[in-house]
Amino acid sequence: MTTTYDVHSPSFMTGDEFQIPTFRLLQQDGTLFEGAEAPELDKEKALRIYRAMLVTRVLDERMLAAQRQGRLSFYMQCTGEEAAVIGATAALDDADMIMAQYREQGALAYRGFTYDEFMNQLFGNELDYGKGRQMPIHYGSRKLHYMTISSPLATQIPQATGYAYGQKMAGEGHCTITFFGEGAASEGDFHAALNMASVHKVPVIFFCRNNGYAISTPATEQFAADGIAPRAFGYRMHVIRVDGNDILAVYRATQEARAIAVEQNEPVLIEAMTYRLAAHSSSDDPSGYRSRKEEEAWREKDPILRMQRWLLDRQWWSEEEEKDLQESLRREVLETMKRAEKRPPPPLESLVTDVYADVTPALQRQLDALKTHIRKYPDAYPKGASSLDPDVSVSSDAAKASDDQEGA
Secondary structure, eight states, X not given: OOOOOOOSSOOOOOSTTOOOOEEOOBOTTSOBOTTOOOOOOOHHHHHHHHHHHHHHHHHHHHHHHHHHTTSOSOOOOOTTOHHHHHHHHHTSOTTSEEEOOSSOHHHHHHHTOOHHHHHHHHHTOTTOTTTTOSOTTOOOBTTTTEEOOOSSTTTXXXXXXXXXXXXXXXXXXXXXXXXXXXXXGGXXXXXXXXXXXXXXXXXXXXXXXXXXXXXXXXXXXXXXSSSSGGGGGGGTOEEEEEETTOHHHHHHHHXXXXXXXXXXXXXXEEEEEOOOSSOSSTTOOGGGTSOHHHHHHHHTTOHHHHHHHHHXXXXXXXXXXXHHHHHHHHHHHHHHHHHHHHSOOOOGGGGGOSSSXXXXXXXXXXXXXXXXXXXXXXXXXXXXXXXXXXTOOOOHHHHHHHHHHHHO
């Protein structure tokens, strides 16, 4: 249905008639803006949020270093975007579904994903929930309502609409949130998802982390409009733009968005204006497309520092507690990483399970052929050979090479 009115001379519009403000509550010094009112947030929950932010930052620092040492093949950091991810997650019910892109490890940290669970996935060992079938940072947790991450960009966005439709039908008062970057909003899946969500009126929150770059492409070269938020008008959708480095504003905005989604069965688009202080991934060098001066300007807007100052101002936190927690988290990361990299890989049989109730004859033949090949060339596959036959004879050189790769 189209709502319109008549005019009798050509009248074109560009969208400049609509100006979307940015919702902010917390200044960088940890005090509220004049006239701003903090959301209801008790000390226990505030500290849960802050701890998750520190857990994520420490994990990112240590695991990027591990990748540089050759212990991991790949890593992606959330650094600089912790408030956007964790603030939004904290505003949800813990049973709401999260469909992430690949920079939302903070959401898992907030919901209680342990360092062991992170490490098992990163190293793809026998305790990895994905059984080593995914590259690092592709987390998933059924118990924490966090859908396993997929590598293709933006596929989770229409999936979120579909899942939310199921939640609407179930009528249990839950919603789905899907995170993505402004680069992913250029994919066709984004538009299909928003249109479907609006037409079918489902409880889904589309959360765009606008961090200024799609890998090396700046936002100015991605779209001509004023960010992602105005696109909501084309789908008659509720929308808000928020300071993505302001933990209180993100929390409050997502609270309100969840109420709209669950109580009215209406989708909501949130655009969080933030910045990734790290590279796009461990394979990227941002010095080739952005300046040190730009990075330093955003480093002064660090969302963790902003929340820390707010907590200190309320006397809910102290510098001594900060030092103790930072030290304990770093120690825990290192200890957990050492445990995870010593664990063996998933059993070879797991390659062909979890698809069919019973392994098909064709898959069984392929598995048998693989075992024969490994037994014929044990030196080329020392871990696989020892997994198949613990007493297999593997040359000392091959065993040493395997150990060196594991402990590099």
